[in-house]
Amino acid sequence: MSTRARPKQFLELHGKPVIIFTLEHFEEHPEIDAIVIVCLKSWINELRQQLRRYDINKVTRIVPGGETGHDSIYIGLEAMKADCKPDDIVLIHDGVRPLIDDALISSNIATVKEYGSAITVEATAESVVVSKDGHVVDSVPIRSKMYIAKAPQSFLFGEIWELYKRAKQDSIKTIDSSHLCSIYKKKMHLVKSTPNNIKITAPQDYYIFRALYEITENKQILGI
Numbered sequence: 001m002s003t004r005a006r007p008k009q010f011l012e013l014h015g016k017p018v019i020i021f022t023l024e025h026f027e028e029h030p031e032i033d034a035i036v037i038v039c040l041k042s043w044i045n046e047l048r049q050q051l052r053r054y055d056i057n058k059v060t061r062i063v064p065g066g067e068t069g070h071d072s073i074y075i076g077l078e079a080m081k082a083d084c085k086p087d088d089i090v091l092i093h094d095g096v097r098p099l100i101d102d103a104l105i106s107s108n109i110a111t112v113k114e115y116g117s118a119i120t121v122e123a124t125a126e127s128v129v130v131s132k133d134g135h136v137v138d139s140v141p142i143r144s145k146m147y148i149a150k151a152p153q154s155f156l157f158g159e160i161w162e163l164y165k166r167a168k169q170d171s172i173k174t175i176d177s178s179h180l181c182s183i184y185k186k187k188m189h190l191v192k193s194t195p196n197n198i199k200i201t202a203p204q205d206y207y208i209f210r211a212l213y214e215i216t217e218n219k220q221i222l223g224i
Helices: 020-028 041-053 068-080 102-115 157-169 175-183 201-222
Strands: 033-040 061-062 089-092 117-123 147-156 190-192
Touching: 020 033, 020 041, 020 102, 020 201, 033 068, 033 175, 041 061, 041 175, 061 068, 061 102, 061 201, 089 102, 102 117, 102 147, 102 190, 117 157, 117 175, 147 157, 147 175
Parallel strands: 033 061, 117 190
Antiparallel strands: 089 147, 117 147
16 A cells, blocks of 8 residues: 555544554453554654544553564563563554454453463455465365454463564564464464454555445444
């Protein structure tokens, strides 16, 4: 997505930034105690203004992000270590994934309490092809066993922080936390995603988000 004027998390729908739509789910959830945001350094002041405007009060820290998503998660966890006990539950989420709901947050927390981890997933709607060289198909796994990793991805703070510290020592960077856990053979448990849990990464994603949000709003207005 070309976002020279505004980063995608600050794109607006009806005057409200995408990241505020996302944050409101955590702000309003009774089991969420605190929020740490990793943000582009040059947009932190704008973010603070938006938090005040929309009464987002659970944010305890805003820290500048890193060069990659992996680095940003490390920075976020590092910022939390002074306030978190090892058995506290942490949910790692994308600021540009605004179509979650309270039930998904609750499911993540409950699954971590029972199993120690929770990876939000969605069953694939099409077949997945494996290719080692990008030219030849090596295998086509059984579709019923294939899932797409989404967010939140949730853990006990002490365990996920140790993995990120270990990855830094080993000079490993990963796509997301589930990828990191896979590398270090940490057992993960699935949580089925809510429908339409899209991540806004391309222009068409924004328009899908707008359409889905407006459908939901219309249903509430009409009492459907």
